[in-house]
Amino acid sequence: MKKHLGFICVLLILIALVVVPLLAPGYIFAIDHILNPNGWTPKIGENIYWIAELCRVFDFLGIPVWILEKILLVLTFFLLALGGYLLTRDSKNPFSWIFASIFLIFNPFFYGRFVDGQISIYFSYALYPLLFFLLRRAFTSPSWQYGLALGFLTLWLCLTALHNAIFLFFIFGIFFIVYFSKKTFSKTVLMCSIVVLCNMLWFVPFVTQGSGQKFGLANEIADYNQENRQEFQTGGSKESDGYFPVLTLNGYWGEYTKRFAPVTQNPYWLFLVFGILGLVFAGIFAKIERKQFSRFEGAMIIVALLSFIFAVGVKKSGFVSHINELMYEYFPMYKGMREPHKWTMFLAIVYAYFGVYGVQSLFKNPKMAGFWRHARYVFALILTALPVLYTSNLLFGAQGQIKITHYPAEWKQIKDIYKKIPLTTECEARKKGLSQFCYNALALPWHQYMKINFTERVVGNWIFRYFSENILFGDNIEKGKVYTNSSLPETKLVDDYIGPNGKFIKKIDKNSIEAFYGDLKKMGISHLFLFKEVDYKKYKGIIDFSLDFGYIEKVEENGMIVFFKIL
Template identity: 25%
Template sequence: MASAVLLPKSQGKERIDLAGRPYLAFLWAAFLTALIAGPWLLPGYLFGTDWPGPRRFEFPSSASSEMVLYAVLALASRVLGGELTSKLFVLGALFASAALAYRAVPSKGFLSGAAAATIYVANPFVYGRLHYGQFFVLAAYAALPWMALRLRRLVGEPGVGTALVAALSLAVLGVLSLHFLLIAGVLYVAVVVAYVLAARPMLPYLKRLVAPLVIMFLAVFAASAYWVVPLLRGTNSEGARLAGIGLGDLNAFAAIPDRSLGIVPNLLGLYGFWAEATGRFTSMKAFVPAWPAALGVLLILCGVGAFAALRDRDQGLAPWVLGLLAGAIAALILEIGISYPLTARIVQWLYAEIPTYRGMRDAGKWGAMLALVYSQLVGFGAVAILAWLKKRVRDPVGSEWVAGFAAALVLALPLYCGNGLLFGAHGEIKPSAYPAGWYAADRLLSSDTHPGRTLVLPWHEYMSYSFVQNRNNVIASPAPGFFSVPVLVSADPEVPGISPPQDPDQLVVSGLVRDGAKGDWGQVLAAYGVKYVVLTREVDWHSYAFLDTQPGLTKVGDYESIVIYAIHPQA
């Protein structure tokens, strides 16, 4: 009988208070969020390389994993406006990261939860993604601890209820970022295998677990079928993007080593994001000069936590910790990826045999798994160290003083490791305002009852914008999220090794840009439904001076920061 199966004690009624005091989790999460994002509440739009300060969000026009999230943002922006919607989204992701990491730690008590929340939200992984505006990634990152908690409940108490809630967490993860389903998949395999091997006898537990796992898988598929089926068929935008990813992408977005310590210490420190090599933003290491020493202390603390959990049979968390460690090792190998010959073979095989793995071309995303494991083990370590200190110091008053000092050090460590994020990344990320000329241009374009399409120049997908106050002011074109009319912008990231887009619109405009004054801009653009050309006075805008004398183009507006031409093709 299943009830006679001898399992780790967590595989039944857990003896640990998983919830603790919920309000403490929320208060600490609010404190960390304010410490990081307080300056972003000032007026202005938030910008990042992949988050070009959207003034408006459009409802999705095709099925994709993110269509639900886009729809929610579009609805919110209709009510609150794009500026406030963006800020609530980013602050919500930071708050949820901290609160869920706090709540997901199996150890009870404020210190373990607060330490877990701090190390999870204040680290180089989050720092780099904020600078690059990868807010969808951060939203999925925020949900990762919840997924881990539901996984632990599922393997601890296999049943229909735990399976369905686990399925919900995975479905939400897929909505926020498809990449994180792969991360969750690796953790699921590691943890399930660890629990099965730890069960005594093994077979009865496996029989109890199989049905809930099947139910969970079917529920996730049913909830995600609207995007999974088109993705597998290659008929939606995500399927097309996956098909277009080549080995050049893997090289372009590979994890990078530290100049002195190499690749492994860099990745263990949650550094290694490919964008760190661009020099567009200050490295977190500038704010944490002793980061190798801090990393060493963090790893020791995690090691103490793992050792304590493995020894404590009363709590029965040994298989959970072993699963976490196995998941961390797998994530580290995959994050190293093509940056090391041995691991490169593994990634190249995955790329060739499993097409969906191409979505992990940015190997640094595997760092999210390491951050999750750190947050779990740090909580164990903090509790173990405090318990040891209280036993060593027999004087009650002295014991409290020593424990308080140790607790302060435990919380100070992750704050030091992630202090580059504090106060709006030390002012490197600031709210910014669009120039008045952009609003005037939008009024002119939207006054046309049949505006057609508007071509936006200069012809770069990513470029520097003078009005963006961030240290890194290279962003994707803000035009699609700003103007009220359909726009045509470059989709070429201009990254070495990545092929430019091959769709007709992109090829035609790229050809005109190459031809310069020799191109027949009016005739060609009119044939492709373009009625206006917008030239923002940014970067290499001087190279488009010939537009003033182009046949078929008439300047109809000059608003200092932006110029508008109307297209009147000659007969």
């Protein structure tokens, strides 16, 4: 342990430089990272399913949910550090596993998803090194005990993000083929069967929900088309073919939306990435040269190759694009992978693994033995600095790009009024199958993503769950040519009135207003929230007409929200 102590301290200091600024009291708000202080009722297929349940537990116990957020933050970095150690601990070089842990944290894939608040993706990524560690042991010596361990971990992954089911299908398929042996075949099948049975806990409700409800997630995914794939394509620009961005762990479409500073702004990023890739390929060749290229290394290389092909997506016409088009067309539920860049996470893990052996090959080079004996620790720090310098934007709380704040007093004021309103549990629209749910209120502006001033970020409108779960808000993503993928009739109904081609765009009169509020009442809606954000003033005509003719009345107004009752 003493010989590891210096490297462990370096790792802990680097993690602290990222995490400590984010541990201040308050919530992190980002595009897909919003934890509701009251929790919410998750639906099968919804991302971060288990986190939603934990929020409800914290709320029940009277513990601020932002504390859970800090726990999850620390847990993410702990899992990445642990995964780097477990994945490469057979490397006998005290520095090697530290390098793996650092690289798993300091790389463009994790940085982009972390700063953009995509918790379902970056937390899944943090679990995968543990999965590969278990897979190596499990397929070498299959047993029912490993089946249970893998079953728990894969269930955890699928309850974090449903797209992990697709990743797991391919990963298990690769390991099953690479490790195939007649001697262990029956044990391997038993082990994999246990994994499948564990995942029935989410799969059965998901299938039941999809077949029993005509507005389920499966129907929404079925509507994903070529336009969706183009809008969320890897590379982000027409000039890029996607290959090089994926190879360098860049290419996430969010990099090109100016929501965060990409690592490519560093003028030396190319030199740094070529140094890292040099270590990766040195590690691969060292394994082959020393005849240490086992089945596990073979499986990891195949995972990396498939991940590279799938991550490029349909960026440009060609062989790789054709493969991806076939996947979207014929592989069950693959249409849900509208953002193929997610596959890049496995390249990051493979780079971390083989990079360790690249470092080790340099340390063991007999021609350099004398030099390393005198300067090995300096050299170790230089190698450690490569991924840190490459993704230095992650340091100091992502260079201040992630803001910590609380929900404002103005929101709490309206919430205190709203929570006195009786909850709507039954409504005419739901009974007639015209709505999936019943609601108490409608939230405007009508956008799924918008800048909320107190967060200083563009965030998802599920931030409105702060007031209650039973608020109807838009699910129109409005990205490029894609306006919405919604399968909910209730949001389509509201779109018919206030959407870009809605009735109120053409004309506001008594007939259209009466029909609008009549349809809202059928869904149980009795109140309106008008948040003073983005383009809220465009609803002035609707609000003024409704007030003048007595369709609504103002209940409360402050600097951030106007709250109305439908009469």
